[in-house]
Amino acid sequence: MSQELIKVLLVEDNPGDAFLIQESLKKRRKTQFKVTQVERLKDAFSCLESDQFDLVLLDLFLLDSQGLNTFTEISLKANHLPIVVLTGLNDEEMAIQAVRLGAQDYLKKELAMGEVLIYSLCYAIERKRTQEQLKQQKIQLETTNAELQKRTKQLEILNDELETFSYTVSHDLRSPLLSIDGFSFFLEKEFSEQLNTQGKSYLKRIRQAVSRMDKLIINLLELSRVQQIEMCITEVNLSEIVKTIFKELKQQDTQRKVEFKIAPNITVQGNKQLLKIALENLISNAWKYTAQEEVATIEFGVLSTSEQNIDSHLEIEQNQLNSEIDLSPILPTPIYFVRDNGVGFDMYQADKLFTPFQRLHSSGEFPGTGIGLATVQRIIHRHQGKIWAKSTQGKGATFYFTLS
Numbered sequence: 001m002s003q004e005l006i007k008v009l010l011v012e013d014n015p016g017d018a019f020l021i022q023e024s025l026k027k028r029r030k031t032q033f034k035v036t037q038v039e040r041l042k043d044a045f046s047c048l049e050s051d052q053f054d055l056v057l058l059d060l061f062l063l064d065s066q067g068l069n070t071f072t073e074i075s076l077k078a079n080h081l082p083i084v085v086l087t088g089l090n091d092e093e094m095a096i097q098a099v100r101l102g103a104q105d106y107l108k109k110e111l112a113m114g115e116v117l118i119y120s121l122c123y124a125i126e127r128k129r130t131q132e133q134l135k136q137q138k139i140q141l142e143t144t145n146a147e148l149q150k151r152t153k154q155l156e157i158l159n160d161e162l163e164t165f166s167y168t169v170s171h172d173l174r175s176p177l178l179s180i181d182g183f184s185f186f187l188e189k190e191f192s193e194q195l196n197t198q199g200k201s202y203l204k205r206i207r208q209a210v211s212r213m214d215k216l217i218i219n220l221l222e223l224s225r226v227q228q229i230e231m232c233i234t235e236v237n238l239s240e241i242v243k244t245i246f247k248e249l250k251q252q253d254t255q256r257k258v259e260f261k262i263a264p265n266i267t268v269q270g271n272k273q274l275l276k277i278a279l280e281n282l283i284s285n286a287w288k289y290t291a292q293e294e295v296a297t298i299e300f301g302v303l304s305t306s307e308q309n310i311d312s313h314l315e316i317e318q319n320q321l322n323s324e325i326d327l328s329p330i331l332p333t334p335i336y337f338v339r340d341n342g343v344g345f346d347m348y349q350a351d352k353l354f355t356p357f358q359r360l361h362s363s364g365e366f367p368g369t370g371i372g373l374a375t376v377q378r379i380i381h382r383h384q385g386k387i388w389a390k391s392t393q394g395k396g397a398t399f400y401f402t403l404s
């Protein structure tokens with residue numbers, strides 16, 4: 001700025017005022033001003049067309065234009081330039097209006113001399129520059145924002161297409177599989193006598209593989225489906241859902257000794273169909289991974305406020321392992337949990353829990369497809385909630401979730 005030459009268009013029809021202003025702007029040590037003076041608005045327009053200026057210093061009362069109109073006319077032509085309005089004794093109110101309409105500043109003529117004038121002009125130029133920069137940044141931000149929104153929309157469409165694709169593929173894969181299942185079933189039933197021991201063993205393995213693949217496809221279909229189910233929200237009694245799941249599991253295996261603890265009447269606002277799928281997965285995991293316990297314990301409940309505080313300290317450690325955790329929003333919302341006393345898992349692998357097809361135990365130890373928890377996580381996210389887990393190997397696992 002100090003080395004700059006500032007080109008001023010002075011629109012002033014009073015020769016005395018014009019002279020004083022030009023004198024004030026002469027021979028400044030740091031800033032050099034080149035002043036072009038005109039007396040009429042129409043001359044100002046021609047100057048603006050033929051030359052480049054840094055600033056317009058404008059008297060509102062000219063021979064060919066009077067009052068606020070002078071400002072509006074010139075600001076239409078010199079919208080990109082800072083305009084400083086010169087006022088007489090009685091037109092300060094009008095100058096204020098000009099500032100409201102976009103003038104950078106106004107100066108009373110009797111004060112428009114020396115340092116005050118210089119300061120005012122430099123300040124007006126700087127302020128206009130900052131405003132222009134801000135305007136540019138705003139335009140840039142709006143463009144980036146629009147671009148981002150466009151990309152998000154494209155991603156959503158792609159995601160939907162991918163979901164539909166995986167749903168269709170999974171669905172279509174099931175029909176040939178059901179044929180293999182049906183024909184191998186009849187082969188076993190009606191022709192088993194004609195097969196030797198090795199043949200029978202091969203057939204058994206085919207049927208086991210078919211059953212595994214069918215489970216995998218069913219789980220994949222469910223993973224896609226949870227994304228597509230419409231989110232109708234109602235009051236849902238989680239305790240009742242858990243009770244029914246426990247009853248069904250008991251009926252499937254009457255031999256196992258399992259102690260169930262269910263906190264009564266835990267009700268939430270959510271999608272019943274989805275929450276049932278989530279709880280089925282969490283509790284059937286607890287059931288599965290406690291299979292080796294003589295007496296298994298599976299508990300469903302909600303943390304009390306004091307437990308939440310204790311847990312939040314423990315979560316800090318897990319925070320490094322599991323990016324799901326963000327303590328600040330967790331504290332005020334209820335934290336529900338499913339706890340068991342089974343084999344547990346290695347906390348260093350906790351970040352893999354919710355990734356599709358990732359399993360922390362081998363199929364030999366515990367059968368499974370590794371899709372259950374990914375499905376649970378999608379459901380919790382659809383409720384704007386969070387899910388995370390804690391475990392000590394050999395001492396059980398606890399899965400926590402919130403529903404916003």
Ligand SMILES: Nc1ncnc2c1ncn2[C@@H]1O[C@H](COP(=O)(O)OP(=O)(O)OP(=O)(O)O)[C@@H](O)[C@H]1O
Pocket residue numbers: 219281285286289340342343344345353358359360361367368369370371372373374396397
């Ligand atoms: N309650 C639990 N105790 C110990 N480990 C668990 C528990 N729940 C889940 N896991 C671990 O997390 C992995 C992922 O669980 P997930 O439910 O996604 O898959 P899965 O149970 O192996 O198969 P499926 O898709 O049939 O449910 C499991 O393979 C297991 O290693």
Ligand SMILES: [Mg+2]
Pocket residue numbers: 281284285368371372373
């Ligand atoms: Mg599972």
